[in-house]
Amino acid sequence: MSAVEINFDGIIGPSHNYAGLSLGNLASASHAGDVSQPRAAALQGLAKMRHNMGLGLVQGFLLPLPRPNPPFLAAIGADGTENPRLTAAAWSASSMWTANAATVSPAADTADGRCHLTAANLVTMPHRSQEWPDTVRQLRLAFADQAHFSVHDAVPPCFGDEGAANHMRMASSHTAPGLELFVYGTTGGAFPARQHEEASRAVARLHGLDPARTLFIEQNPEAIGAGAFHNDVVAVANERVLFTHEQAFADPEGTYAAIRERLPEAEIVVVPAAAVSLADAIKSYLFNAQLLTLPGGTMALVIPSEAWEHARVRPWLDEMLAGNGPIRQVLPVDVRQSMANGGGPACLRLRVVADPATVDPRFLLDPAKADRIEAVIAAHWPEAIAPADLAGPALRERVINARRELLATLDLSELC
Numbered sequence: 001m002s003a004v005e006i007n008f009d010g011i012i013g014p015s016h017n018y019a020g021l022s023l024g025n026l027a028s029a030s031h032a033g034d035v036s037q038p039r040a041a042a043l044q045g046l047a048k049m050r051h052n053m054g055l056g057l058v059q060g061f062l063l064p065l066p067r068p069n070p071p072f073l074a075a076i077g078a079d080g081t082e083n084p085r086l087t088a089a090a091w092s093a094s095s096m097w098t099a100n101a102a103t104v105s106p107a108a109d110t111a112d113g114r115c116h117l118t119a120a121n122l123v124t125m126p127h128r129s130q131e132w133p134d135t136v137r138q139l140r141l142a143f144a145d146q147a148h149f150s151v152h153d154a155v156p157p158c159f160g161d162e163g164a165a166n167h168m169r170m171a172s173s174h175t176a177p178g179l180e181l182f183v184y185g186t187t188g189g190a191f192p193a194r195q196h197e198e199a200s201r202a203v204a205r206l207h208g209l210d211p212a213r214t215l216f217i218e219q220n221p222e223a224i225g226a227g228a229f230h231n232d233v234v235a236v237a238n239e240r241v242l243f244t245h246e247q248a249f250a251d252p253e254g255t256y257a258a259i260r261e262r263l264p265e266a267e268i269v270v271v272p273a274a275a276v277s278l279a280d281a282i283k284s285y286l287f288n289a290q291l292l293t294l295p296g297g298t299m300a301l302v303i304p305s306e307a308w309e310h311a312r313v314r315p316w317l318d319e320m321l322a323g324n325g326p327i328r329q330v331l332p333v334d335v336r337q338s339m340a341n342g343g344g345p346a347c348l349r350l351r352v353v354a355d356p357a358t359v360d361p362r363f364l365l366d367p368a369k370a371d372r373i374e375a376v377i378a379a380h381w382p383e384a385i386a387p388a389d390l391a392g393p394a395l396r397e398r399v400i401n402a403r404r405e406l407l408a409t410l411d412l413s414e415l416c
């Protein structure tokens with residue numbers, strides 16, 4: 001097989017919980033203190049993977065990271081009893097949102113003709129800042145073939161980097177040289193701007209991107225203020241198509257013109273604020289969608305069911321489908337447990353363009369493996385976690401064992 005787009009979804013970990021840790025992420029804040037359902041969450045995530053695999057697409061996955069994470073607490077001289085937020089941070093299953101695991105530049109874009117991945121430091125949110133060392137270990141295993149991949153450590157923590165959630169790629173096809181779009185925020189608003197311009201520029205340099213095919217675009221501060229803590233909450237791109245909210249970028253017209261100048265075949269589908277307000281876009285997660293090229297060549301948008309059911313989003317989607325645009329199908333999926341923490345279908349996946357034969361096969365899904373993963377989740381993932389359960393020895397044992405069982409069934413115990 002030659003290079004294709006592979007979506008690597010994060011398997012939702014057994015410690016999935018609602019602690020309200022992410023300032024500026026409205027879903028996380030509004031569900032703080034709720035009882036979570038890790039088993040249902042992980043099954044929803046797996047169902048999405050099966051759904052996309054059923055479309056004829058190659059599907060991969062990444063594993064939950066070790067939680068609770070005692071080294072995180074030890075590094076700050078804490079044992080988890082001082083402060084419930086620190087405890088919750090050490091237990092967070094946030095690595096499920098693999099769109100934040102790394103930024104990926106396919107081989108067609110890079111100076112050395114290899115696919116480059118830079119782990120994201122995620123420094124803005126304490127609970128996420130502990131992810132990258134374990135993430136990079138996993139990436140170095142999955143993409144160990146150095147003839148085809150180069151995996152970089154995260155950029156220094158003085159520059160906040162949130163990975164692929166603030167990065168888009170447009171190209172005439174996945175394997176053609178592409179235009180890489182890095183979207184950064186500026187500080188000073190009500191909520192933190194998680195992606196710093198300097199981090200984006202560092203990643204572009206590390207990947208050996210051609211400056212003529214790289215754009216650095218400022219996020220609209222108004223969008224961040226309205227709850228778009230990552231650009232992928234208001235825009236998504238696939239091949240020649242950019243699907244974006246009118247208010248995603250600080251200079252929308254300048255951004256569209258710069259894209260069209262470099263990629264004349266670009267098709268930009270803009271959703272006007274008059275049809276879907278920024279608030280509705282963020283509430284429904286319409287743009288946190290997977291825009292996928294199906295094997296037949298047409299494009300489908302995999303959206304959260306919340307968007308499909310939304311009173312103002314649905315009419316807009318119906319109208320789009322009735323028109324002659326590039327997005328021919330809309331496919332809703334149920335990832336409600338992740339959504340309640342601000343993670344839609346797009347947050348749950350990391351896109352890598354590569355020949356699947358060059359990826360460690362243990363990270364690629366097939367129906368039989370999906371059945372095995374499902375059996376482990378059904379047998380070992382806790383059904384419910386209330387905030388007060390965190391730090392309890394019984395839950396701790398259960399969560400550690402659940403992950404161990406998953407790694408064993410996937411022959412990945414070296415990640416223990």
Ligand code: SUG
Nearest residue numbers: 019020021022025028099165230347
């Ligand atoms: O970083 N939520 C994640 C959601 C990440 C979504 N990813 C993308 N947009 N690509 C975040 O804010 C909530 C955890 C809590 O509150 O317990 C959380 O981390």
